[in-house]
Amino acid sequence: MRWVVLGILVLAVVWVIWTYNLLVSLRHQIQNAWKQIDVQLKRRHDLIPNLIEAVKGYMKFEQDTLEKVMEARAKAVTSRSVKETADAENVLTQALGRIFALMENYPDLKANENVLRLQEELTTTENQIAFSRQYYNDLVMRFNMRQEVFPSSLIARFFNFQPTEFFSVAEAEKATPRVDLTLRA
Secondary structure, three states: OHHHHHHHHHHHHHHHHHHHHHHHHHHHHHHHHHHHHHHHHHHHHHHHHHHHHHHHOOOHHHHHHHHHHHHHHHHHHHOOOHHHHHHHHHHHHHHHHHHHHHHOOOHHHHHOHHHHHHHHHHHHHHHHHHHHHHHHHHHHHHHHHHHHOOOHHHHHHHOOOOOOOOOOOOHHHOOOOOOOOOOOO
């Protein structure tokens, strides 16, 4: 009988250790995933001034739009929390969308090699951000769910694990705008 009780106690301790380590591991994976998003956002932020420089000579009558993009970029660069970053990035995405839509009115701009290259780099970066955000949110979901399901919720509460915020996209941004910058003869 003593061995059975000792065996159950050992299994309980092993389970507590395993659950705790799993929660810690998920927390570190989330932190790493956030750093990956941060890398892609920095790349995006670095490309935007180059794009603005390339288009501002063509878009003389659109200075207000260009300034709004730079203001949105500045807010995005200085954001700190997940929610603040998501909100700032959503505003920046909207501002960039307006620039790309306005580019339709400038045939010389659409033919400019630098602008086309920058636009391609931004599109690639946007895709990488989307993949990174999806991975991050998947990890957050697993981490938060693990904290809520019984019996691991007992361990999470005992060791004071806290739910993590998702990196969400504004409802208006969920539908990707279609911008066609192909040259027409």
